[in-house]
Amino acid sequence: MDIVFVEGLQIETVIGIYDWEREIRQRVVLDLELGTDIKHAAQTEEIDNTLNYKAVCDRLIEFVQESEFLLVETMAEEIASLLMREFSVSWLTLKLAKPDAIPAAAAVGVKIERGERS
Numbered sequence: 001m002d003i004v005f006v007e008g009l010q011i012e013t014v015i016g017i018y019d020w021e022r023e024i025r026q027r028v029v030l031d032l033e034l035g036t037d038i039k040h041a042a043q044t045e046e047i048d049n050t051l052n053y054k055a056v057c058d059r060l061i062e063f064v065q066e067s068e069f070l071l072v073e074t075m076a077e078e079i080a081s082l083l084m085r086e087f088s089v090s091w092l093t094l095k096l097a098k099p100d101a102i103p104a105a106a107a108v109g110v111k112i113e114r115g116e117r118s
């Protein structure tokens with residue numbers, strides 16, 4: 001299995017459990033590994049034969065900007081479902097960080113793996 005990856009995708013959104021967090025927009029940072037097979041694209045040089053990371057980023061920016069989740073867990077699960085449903089991704093890892101949530105920490109968040117690695 002090959003991997004198309006995205007690192008450090010920064011998006012501003014409403015997220016958090018506290019009242020003050022419902023009033024502001026905060027940065028989340030996404031790191032993704034998306035299982036795929038790059039051979040056909042490598043042979044044909046056709047973008048339609050691979051997982052287009054620009055299309056993935058555009059869709060995630062749209063989705064996360066419009067969302068208002070309470071927990072990072074929920075956002076991570078919903079992003080994983082979207083990628084599997086809309087981009088036919090069968091295996092992925094996702095790290096979702098809130099770098100500005102805890103001043104004493106560089107970042108907090110979750111890492112998940114979903115689907116079957118082939």
Ligand SMILES: Nc1nc2c(c(=O)[nH]1)N=C([C@H](O)[C@@H](O)CO)CN2
Pocket residue numbers: 015016017018021070071072073098101102
């Ligand atoms: N496991 C989690 N812990 C916490 C979350 C979360 O989403 N998942 N959220 C918060 C607050 O919203 C925090 O980001 C601001 O202090 C606290 N713990």
